[in-house]
Amino acid sequence: MERKRQRLVISLSALCLAVAVMSGALLPPRASAAGGVGRKRRWAGFDYYVLALQWPGTVCRQTSHCCSSNGCCRSHPLKFFTIHGLWPQYSYGGWPSCCRPTTFDGNKISRLKTILEEYWPSLYCGSFSTCFGGKRPFWVHEWETHGTCGYPEIQDEYDYFSTALYLYSKYNVTKALKKAHIYPRGGRKYLVGHIVSAIEFSFGAMPSIVCKNGSVQELRLCFHKDYQPRDCLVEGENSVRRNHCPRYVTLPSYKPHAFGSSTEGISNQVNVEHQSYQ
Numbered sequence: 433m434e435r436k437r438q439r440l441v442i443s444l445s446a447l448c449l450a451v452a453v454m455s456g457a458l459l460p461p462r463a464s465a466a467g468g469v470g471r472k473r474r475w476a477g478f479d480y481y482v483l484a485l486q487w488p489g490t491v492c493r494q495t496s497h498c499c500s501s502n503g504c505c506r507s508h509p510l511k512f513f514t515i516h517g518l519w520p521q522y523s524y525g526g527w528p529s530c531c532r533p534t535t536f537d538g539n540k541i542s543r544l545k546t547i548l549e550e551y552w553p554s555l556y557c558g559s560f561s562t563c564f565g566g567k568r569p570f571w572v573h574e575w576e577t578h579g580t581c582g583y584p585e586i587q588d589e590y591d592y593f594s595t596a597l598y599l600y601s602k603y604n605v606t607k608a609l610k611k612a613h614i615y616p617r618g619g620r621k622y623l624v625g626h627i628v629s630a631i632e633f634s635f636g637a638m639p640s641i642v643c644k645n646g647s648v649q650e651l652r653l654c655f656h657k658d659y660q661p662r663d664c665l666v667e668g669e670n671s672v673r674r675n676h677c678p679r680y681v682t683l684p685s686y687k688p689h690a691f692g693s694s695t696e697g698i699s700n701q702v703n704v705e706h707q708s709y710q
């Protein structure tokens with residue numbers, strides 16, 4: 433397994449993710465040894481994963497403060513979905529959170545830092561509330577809130593972040609949208625059903641979409657514990673797949689906020705802490 437992981441990291445850090453996937457260099461992380469796709473295994477603590485991706489154009493429009501940790505403040509705007517988090521879920525709805533008290537060990541992911549900064553940036557300045565008090569950076573928040581609930585499939589910080597990166601590169605939504613001739617461009621309107629079916633066509637499973645003010649904020653992909661795609665859950669009549677989404681949505685672009693042009697995000701910080709950011 434260790435060799436597989438090393439190969440994963442090497443190919444990831446080469447930033448040639450798509451090529452790596454196509455050549456089979458990226459091997460899947462440890463599959464659920466117990467198998468049994470879709471079977472509820474209560475002892476294991478969760479039933480499936482959501483890989484939540486965010487559209488920077490929508491998120492960055494809501495922020496107006498800059499700091500070095502905010503991905504919205506890079507000189508070039510982010511024009512692809514970035515990772516929000518990998519979230520263990522229950523098949524009957526809901527999700528576990530804050531499952532084990534841990535002290536985040538940044539050393540465990542030092543080899544992944546460069547690629548995480550590229551594809552998993554925070555889009556806020558403020559720090560995030562953590563499970564057992566305190567405020568920490570985005571990655572720590574995601575690990576504590578969600579990553580600790582992936583046990584035993586997800587054993588540690590390295591497992592958590594590398595698994596998310598693996599899924600993100602293997603199930604490349606940019607590529608899937610391109611295949612359906614959807615090229616995100618600010619100002620243009622897209623039929624939300626078209627986006628959903630483009631993803632479904634490429635990956636064989638239904639995603640869910642979360643919108644904010646008519647724009648796509650998140651695109652979520654769902655996976656069984658063996659990392660095969662599965663449909664995202666539908667809850668009730670007004671499907672979770674189209675959370676707050678009108679029939680037509682935009683994938684807006686944004687102007688990068690000028691770094692250092694304003695005082696470090698006080699209002700942002702408030703925002704992040706009080707909206708119970710997942």
Ligand SMILES: *[C@@H]1O[C@H](CO)[C@@H](O)[C@H](O)[C@H]1NC(C)=O
Pocket residue numbers: 448449450551600601604605606607610
């Ligand atoms: C996804 O695919 C696009 C090309 O369609 C590529 O530019 C991009 O690097 C890929 N992203 C990842 C994370 O592999």
Ligand SMILES: *[C@@H]1O[C@H](CO)[C@@H](O)[C@H](O)[C@H]1NC(C)=O
Pocket residue numbers: 493645646
């Ligand atoms: C909501 O969308 C409208 C139309 O696209 C836009 O004019 C308005 O500024 C947006 N509001 C916010 C708070 O983003």
